[in-house]
Amino acid sequence: MRVVVSGGAGFIGSHVVEALVARGDEVHVVDDLSNGRRENVPAQATLHVHDVREPLDAIAAETAPQALIHLAAQADVRVSVAEPARDAAVNVLGTVNVLEAARSTGARVVFASTGGAIYGECERPAREDDPRLPLSPYGTAKLAGEEYLAMYGRLYGARHVSLRLGNVYGPRQDPHGEAGVVAIFLGRLRDGEVCRIFGDGRQTRDYVYVGDVVGAVLAALTADGGVFNVGTGVETSVTDLYEACRRVAGSDLAPVHETxxxxxxxxxxxxxxxxxxxxxFTAATAVADGIARTWEHIRAS
Incomplete structure (x- = not known):
């Protein structure tokens, strides 16, 4: 299969690209390298340095993909609150550009949406048909992307797939970034620095290991359209997550709490x-095991 992966030099994207290459697919990576790294792209894949805020038609014409996996995103909730126009430019306009490129070649789109920000507050594990009540521009932009995919299905008969990802973590997540609390905690613990917990630490998330997410993305390539949650069904508090990170790092540092x-x-x-x-799809990796694998990567980097 010929596959274009937007954001394929980044955290989740590079793992997806590796899996596609391993199964023998022809893979093209579209990434502006603002967050992704050239060295994350396997030699067997072709890198196209390109910003998804600009049309992808020329790349689609050159590569004739059968599928486009859209992972390029502005993924920081705080940035979306501070700069909603920038967030929308990447996460809404970028998605429209991917859809137009796919339409030009008849390719299927697998879109990385968000389960962590699209439902709002959860009283129980959220189902796909639950109300979508995002509390941030980031979640709203991802919801808009989903609606664009659905509309293209109605207008053009496309069978695109949206994956509502939980809080993804694992190797190659940036420990110096603004998003990705597991990597941030482990990076600071590696460096002997105190970690910050915003709020009381009782807030919970569904942390899903990147290797499990890759399996869902590959399965979605042959799905007949739809919207799917990709998570574990298990919630972990930020305090418990920190304790798991502290144990694997062998640290006795206590966190500080901020507003x-x-x-x-x-x-x-x-x-x-x-x-x-x-x-x-099954998220088979327990949080403790995934944190241990992530620690090995961060400790060696």
Whole structure:
């Protein structure tokens, strides 16, 4: 299969690209390298340095993809609150550009949406048909992207797939970035620095390991359209997450608590049963095991 992966030099994208290459696909990576790294792209894949805010038609004409996996994004909730226009330019206009490129070649789109920011506060594990009540521009932009995919399906008969990802973590996540609390905690613990917890630490998230997410993305390539949660169904508090990171790092540093940030949820957890039934997806990696694998990568980097 010929596949274009936007954001393929980044955290999740590079793992997806590796899996596609390993199974023998022809892979083209579209990345502006603002966050992604050239060295994350395997030699067997072709890198096209390009910003998704600009049309991808020429790349689509050159590569004739059968599928486009759209992972390029502005992924920081805080940035979206501070700069909503920038967030929308990347996450909404970028998605429209991917859809137009796919339409020109008849390719299927697999879109990385967000389960962690699209439902709002969760009283129970959120299902795909639950109300979508994002509390940030980031979640709203991802919801707009989903609606564009659905509209292209109605207008053009496309069978695109949206994956509502939980809080993804794992090797290659940037420990110096603004998003990705597991990598941030482990990076600071490696360097002997105190970690910050915003709020009381009781807020919960559905942390899903990047290797499991890759399996869902590959399964979605042959799905007949739809929207699917990609998570574990298990919620972990930030305090418990920090303790797991501290244990694996062998640190006795206590965190400091700071004021809660606007736009962030108190409770977020996904019901992955639809993806289990339709895609055969299971998030098999326990949080403790995934943190240990992430620590090995961060410690060596």
């Amino acid at each position: 809660a940030r606007p736009g962030e949820l108190g409770r977020s957890v996904l019901d992955p049963s639809l993806a289990q039934r339709v895609l055969g």
